[in-house]
Amino acid sequence: MKITANQYAKTLFELIDNKPSQDVEKIIYNFVRVVKKNKQIKLFPGILERLSFIWNNKYKIAEAKIISAEELNEKDEKKIKDYLKEKYKVEKVVISKEIDKNIIGGFIIKTGDDIVDQSISGKIKKLRENLIK
Incomplete structure (x- = not known):
């Protein structure tokens, strides 16, 4: 089953929300590796758009x-x-x-x-x- 940009964005948000910046950098690096491993790099524009929406909505x-x-x-x-x-x-x-x-x-x-x-x-x-x- 393929993961959607929205699912990736929600997951990334949950992983980075309220974390110190040094942890966020490592989390994002690992997140990118997972998306790349899943051969879904093309979803990045959608992931970033959804992540921005989720972040802005919460804050x-x-x-x-x-x-x-x-x-x-x-x-x-x-x-x-x-x-x-x-x-x-x-x-x-x-x-x-x-x-x-x-x-x-x-x-x-x-x-x-x-x-x-x-x-x-x-x-x-x-x-x-x-x-x-």
């Missing part, structure tokens, strides 16, 4: 990507983090940032499948779509 963490035309200042970044904490009922928000001049101004927040588009290019696109209707 009430949301991951978000913010795309903006220019670097956000600390005040705006804090507002976005506070908004996301409230929206997703989490204690911590981990943000990755990307600069994209094509959005002209404003920002786009991507959290999982959820997208909040407050960009100028997004507003222009919506306006264009409404005018065409």
Whole structure:
């Protein structure tokens, strides 16, 4: 019977949760060896995705990507983090940032499948779509 990415992720989570970092390193090394021995290396992207989901769920963490035309200042970044904490009922928000001049101004927040588009290019696109209707 083949083990699924979800089963591997749950097992790895149980093995590493609340362990000291020196133990985690050894556990992960052995875990990778087992997955490789089982000829299921191709499952690693799914394992890591599920592990991240399980970890974030337990520790009430949301991951978000913010795309903006220019670097956000600390005040705006804090507002976005506070908004996301409230929206997703989490204690911590981990943000990755990307600069994209094509959005002209404003920002786009991507959290999982959820997208909040407050960009100028997004507003222009919506306006264009409404005018065409």
